[in-house]
Amino acid sequence: MTEKEYQLQQTRVMKFYCRLPEYFLEDARIFEGEIAVSTGPIAYEQRQSLRYEAISEGMPWGKLWDSAWIHLAGEFPESWKDREVIFQLNVGGEGLLFDAQGVPFYSITNTSSLVRHYRKEYVQFGSCTTPGKFELWLEAAANGLFGREEDPDYPDQHGDFGSIRKLRYGLFRREVWALALDLEVLMSLLHFPHTAGDFGFPETPAFPEGSAREKQLMRILSRAVDCFAGNPENATVARAILAEALQTPALASAMTVTAIGHAHIDTGWLWPVRESVRKAARTFASQLMLMERYPDYVFGASQPQHYLFIKENYPALYEKIKQRVAEGRWELQGGMWVECDCNLASGEAIIRQFLHGKNFFRDEFGIEVKNLWLPDVFGYSAALPQIIRKCGCDRFLTQKLSWNQSNKFPHHCFRWIGIDGTSILSFFPPEDNYNATLVPEMLNYGVNNFSENDTIPEIISLFGIGDGGGGPKEEYLERGIRCANLEGCPKVRFGRADEFLERLGKYEKELPAWHGELYLELHRGTLTTQAEVKRNNRRCEEMLIAVEKLYAGRDLKEYPARELDRLWKLLLLNQFHDILPGSSIAPVYERTRKEHQDILESCAKLMAALKDKSDCMTFVNTLGTPYHGLVKVPGKEGWLPLTLAPHESRTLHTFDSENIVCLREDRVLENEFLRAEFSMAGELVSLIEKSSNREMLSAPANVLKLYHDRPNANDAWDIDSFYVNEELADAVWCTKITPAKSGSLWSELTLEFAIGDSTLRQTVRLAKGAKELIFATTVNWQEEHRLLRVEFPTSIHNGKANFDIQYGFLERPIHRNTSWEEAKFEVCQHQYCDLADSAGGLALLNDCKYGVSVHENIIGMSLLRAPTYPDKTADRGEHEFTYALMPHTGDFREAGVREAAASLNRPPLMIAGGLKAWKLPVKLETFSGSVVLEVVKKAEKEDALVVRCVERHGRFGRCEIHFDAPYRTITECDMLEWNPVGKAMKSGAEVSFRPFEIKTFLIK
Template sequence: MTASGVSLSQISLTLERLRQLTRVDVQPCWNNFLSEGIVSRVELNARRHVAWPRQQNVELIQNIIVPTTLNNFPLTDLSLRLVLRWWAEDVQIYVNDQFRQAGDLFDCSTRVLLSESVQPGDQFTVRLRLVSPKHDDGGLVQSICVYETLAADRVDPGFLADELEVFLIAITQTPSYRNQRQEHLNFLTTLLNKIDWLALPEFPQKFDNSLIALRQTLIDYISTNLPNFDSKIALLGHAHLDLAWLWPVAETWKAAENTFKSVLSLQQDFPNLIFTHSSPALYAWIETHHPDLFSQIQHQVQTQQWEIAAGLWVEPELNIISGESIVRQLLYGQLYTQEKFGQLSPIAWLPDSFGFCWQLPQLLKQAGINYFVTQKLRWNDTTQFPYSLFNWQSPDGTEIISYMSAPIGEGIDPVKMATYTAEWETQTGLKTALWLPGVGDHGGGPTRDMLEVAGRCQSSPFFPELGFSRAVDYLSEISQQCGELPVWSDELYLEFHRGCYTTHADQKRWNRRCEHLLYQAELWSAIATLLTTAVYPKAELEAAWKQVLFNQFHDILPGSAIPEVYEDANQAWQDADNTATQLREMALTAIAAFIPLSPPPQPDFQPVLVWNSLNWSCSQGVELPLSSPEAWRLYDASGKALQVQVCRGKLRFLATDVPSVGFRLFWLGRKMAETIETSFSEAENTPIQTDAFANFNTSIPLIQNSVNLNVNSPQTWVLENEFLKVEIASETGNISQIWDKKNQREVLSEIGGNHLHFFEDSGQYWDGWNIDPNYNQHLLGPPQLQSISWQECGDIQWRLQVVRVWRTSEFIQDYVLEANSPVLKIETRVNWQERHVLVKAAFPLTVPVDFAYCEIPCGVIKRPTQPQTESEKAKWEIPALHWVDLGDENYGVSLLNDCKYGYDIQPNQIRLTLLRGSTWPDPKADLGIHHFTYAIYPHVGDWKAAKVTHRGYELNQPLQVRVPSRESCQFSEQALDSNSFLNVPSDSLILMAFKQAEHNSQAWILRFYESMGEKTELKLDNQFGLDIAHSVNLLEQPIESPSFPQISPWKIVTVQLSNNSELS
């Protein structure tokens, strides 16, 4: 052992000896209270915990008697606290039969004051009633009696030990003293050897004097030999409040009320206390239900004792929501903060979200935010994130100062705080750290004991200087001190919680559906307002958006909450869905009644309007539900009969070249002269093409009486159009071959594709959050094929149904190939009944490549298929939005989806994660019925040339077909058969929103993002007489944009439009 090692060992033994004078471990002294008068001594497990099984109660009792001395140190007149830590869902603490305190999984430690001045022989009967969690064994983790003194003429040995350890941390762990480390260690060792241990117990004052002398000598030594012994810790009270998690939302409101009242009360006694909190959604609830409390908070904000770190409406999941959802989190969060507190929040406070998409810096900066704060990457399971303070750069080049904070939910622990401060100084070179004391997750905030301990530490010359500060003041100060920061130009991937891309698939489907519905509702409502007398439904849209934004909270959308949370969430999703659908239909009806249509080719023809909400021309198969579809034909605007396909009460046809944000007119006419009974009332102005949302609690009705239309060979199952020839294996139902006819090449490897891979996925403590890292080693058997049958086989669409069973779960998959489409869709219905099983759809390909391209909010990220570094290897499950593409500049294959987010990639394989079966925190997560679609898109060229982003949007926002009544329509010989209301002739610009401006009902907001990483130009054609007034940020404030209308790569662009006459 080195000299340094010997010194450290000696010092550590001495510090522990000092602590044992005033601190005694009473963990083994608990008894199980079985009934009155009957107890049994507890047994400690290997970790020295008192443990008991999950979902059970335990009552522990202990009689504490104050001795005259502890290791010969006199205890008379010292205060006594019982320090407890536990892992339990509910805790009640009684002292001498008086209730003293409650706790839970998150308020999981305390220092119970038993006496302010003890005398030998004092007795305290402590009783604990504990309830273990539903998902885990319970545990009493720590029980220590701590005797303390604040008397000026005495030195507290335990507190002195903490002071000395803080000094030891400073001289051994900070770069300032690296060269003199051994010298300082030798001095401290020599000093500690002068403690007069032999004076105890007979001469306690002599012993105290030796400690006083030691302390003063060390103070003098620091003053003379350590000129840079001047670290600081800025304190900021905090209470992380999960809006829903292991409790329902209603409980959160109560926790918030109690937390805020507690903070305000403490600020009366500790006026230096500064507190911060995020989430305007929570403040809005307080404002509505407790206006007096809200007024007090507003006052504290004005006096700078309360900081509003509320840049986003909630602290959301930020990997799997759309770019526009992030915009609305920022827009509604900042607008509320500005209106209610007179300021914008300069901080994105996101301590607990499960990773962060690469475009977040650009989005934050465009919403007036200058600082990004998290601590979640400290949870990484593989690598340590390299920076604590850095510039995070988006793909467009935007940078934001980013801060990896200290852990949240901590108390005032001088040793832990000093350790963190030393680490911070080593990483950044800065001597001022930020610490966030306060009970979190379920609220609580700072406690009185924390603040009293902080006051005691502040009076010590050994501890870093303590003082409360707002986060914005701290971040502003260090950003000026730090010089040039390292740059991180990538996503912030959390190496943990990878199952959250998949768990609770119903929430993911609801989210995707509502995001696209709200886009359509706003778009068509804006157009209806501009064209007709319709009134823009601003309040209704905002309310629906806020329901969606709330459900994007980082423990709701990821699927990591209890069942009661999803009862509330599902109602909110449904309400938002209903609102958006109703507003869209009202707008389309108003537009259809306003626009002049060309006269019908025949007097009795019914108009059919096909609507396109995307900003490029689309061609897709659409369908009309009719009571007797075989009795009708479809015609184009000139009266030419079109090819149709009839199946199960629906008339299917191909709608080609439907213009950008526009419509194309078709006509429905009788096929025969006699009267045909049909019900247009069911079809009229109803959402025909949108997928019906799955009922997750009913069984799947199997298709009966299906007809095998392949009369030549019942064992050959082939779907074919001008682009693809797809063969389905008769033995398994997998795809055995996809032949790209245009490019004359096979798409899949020789083993075929759409293999359903089932894996055991168990053993993870964070069950709903985490996939077993070794799941690939636990491949289970394949599904059993039940049947293959043709559902449709015609000129418009081929549809082949495969039914497979795995254990007690049923997979019904329709392979769908439309005319004029290079995309093979796999429409899936599953009755999922598995627990701790993971299922993926695998597509081994013939295109071995080094990188995959994945859609993220407002962009695309390139990820390696052959990871080299440990951090790359940790990304064995990755998030993506509509698609992942495996290919190079010559050829590629995309795997699209309509509500899935988890993928894994290899050089020649893509797998899409379909479902999981976790049991905590929701025992029945994902059980029941699921509807989803994924699709294979082979293409020549890279993902840009193939317009993969367009294909993803087309799968998620298909064309809409409506049959307005003839009486509601206007007809004119000069009318157009199709029309684009809004057109931007750029393949790389994706329309994110077209809406009324927030503060000017005569102005309109248009938002795009550049989607291919290329320069382009914004050219706008519209039917409303609108011109671009100026560029604005995400808060719709005017900004300078010198290069406009040139758009740089990956840029998010928002402009305000006004009528031509208003601009002149």
């Protein structure tokens, strides 16, 4: 066979394969249908109350996010008895079919312009047992699998939805369908274009180009097409020819692939969360149906929140899932409540993801999941390994780092070591995909790409339609069966992920190690996009912990456990990896905004419930560190200086707040520690730490810079490195400076800027006795595709800087010597970053900003973005945030940088009235000065206190824990509060900590 002849045959086979679906239906008929449209979902039970009208193929019925009930009626003729029936249904959107009892049994989806073969419109109904009239109920949604796909560079390109395309039923020509699958698998061995394996990664044909086997297979394919000769009755004969190739066994040394059915369901993304409820139902119903048909098939799903959606909305479906879980054919995956973002969520929030997630699985299914399952999250903090381990998991799975823009991550199976030294066995499925398709070329890509394939003879494949849910179609399972023992292909078998991950344990000692964060070299904009959501998330995280401590200081009978459980779960849901990062559509954020508001208002109510009516004000420091700062008392002029010990509450009847100020001529703010001077242009031109007389700046600082921000792709997600070359000249100018005014307690000046079409106002404040210069900022932001950053050129030279992360900090280089360092041009911080030499340095604190860079001597922080996709108006409007500069001498740990950042983020609770006898029953006496009492709450499952203490300085730590009656004993336990890890001790127990160690105790 010449090359030209090979290409001729390839084209012919390809076209033949594409035509085969025309033959799937024999004796096709069209359903009679009627439809009732609504703007949102209507429950099955309420469907009869709607008004219906007749519908037929070709009719439009709804606009984006509309919902409909479709009633279909047909008639099976007598001649169809005991023959297989198939439906072809395409309603221009997604759909869920219900059986006669009102239980969902199968789903359809019309389109995805991203991946053509994601379309699902054939429903294998089974045998026609009773000919005659029949009816069906279908719930339709006018949106594609990915909502409405759009690209800001090609605005006209989007999914097509909201019209009826196909309402057909007929006899099922199973042999033609099977022929298509036979062809598909063999074509994939030869890497035909546009087949199910075509995801755009490097092609991996099974045989060398031009090899004899390649040509032999092409000849076999071509003979099968000859045989078919345009007649579907010949499918069986054509298949017999292909069987020759399909029955050639795999090499004895071929690797094994454990294939587990998977459906990545984003809890909210290009569709609102309410649609995810139905996406979960569509996915799970279809998978249960496939389990009936394929007895070896195993499906897995993570995210207890999705199981709760099903429990609350589809109880019969939920019972079926429970049964499959009990049989071991449905695998519960992951420990977290949702697959949450791991850059931005706080340390405590991540622990609560596990706490609520694992409690749900244990309560509902009696199963403890031992792996963390986060295939799609945008980077993984170096604080995670310890949290994973102490939450009872010992394996971690993702694949996201395969998306790196610059560097290929060197391992797929490795020991991941966190800031405290905890090691977690981690695995990246080497197909670089969680939407795998079980075709040979993708499987071959997986085994060849697998970095540890010289040691470990097996991989895992997460196959099925995902992101918008769905899971495998029948076709995927059929392909897996054909690839069980096929020449040129690894051996596929269906199985559980937990068993696969467990088997990796025996290689653990030989595995390479990776220390520190798993930084995703992409999606750096998600540290900044949807700024309001990030700010409210931070406030909610702080507030919930504060309120817990307030109630932990009282009789536990009064503890509002149910309400706090509800509020935490609202917060956890909104930390999903497309919600908190800012990559969702506007309707998702309408709900997030309401839910964050609900949390903050409910916390305020819980606080108010504890006050008495006296005419006073109570301040409660809920931090495990001292508070020192100014507070604004509602209804009072000026500011009140306040110093409180850790967990101290103070009731004041009179206020020392002061508003008498003297105006100054200059632009200098000064106290006993700092002197800050601003120029006429609004720049901070000098910042002196007075005890060392050190100028902290090397050039004007607090410089606002506006950049054109147009990443190559993924608008809301990405900041590409070239943004730095696109600074807009003359886009920022200072429009007004009010001269400094000062009183005995604080001094301040105000700066106003015009930035493009936006305005920014800063009140710069320095309190007496304070070490931080505060920049309280409001912005009216009206930009499009712009990035606003603030920069601070410092006089400090050091090779490294420190960044606050979850319950610890991370040291990162400030240079770009290697491609790995170069890729980290924008990194994640929580409440502070610090650049210092051994004599001292400068910390930048913030109350809600996560995207930061420290490059050589310049600290830069991203403030606002303005992407247009997927939310056209993301971030336009009013913003409020505060950052602060804190020069210091010596080490940042001893200088109290973390404590100052904590005070900025969680000022004392203010209660208008007296607070009845509040005293936290637990007290730490710390010898190293570095162990902090972070959390005191009621235990989830018993009347006991849970206390969480953390070593925050990254060194050995020691403390005594004291507690009051009626509590009698303290026992260390895991973070889930399930398992004790030490003996019961008395009050005053001395406890030691590894660097960054997080310890949890039960006090009874």
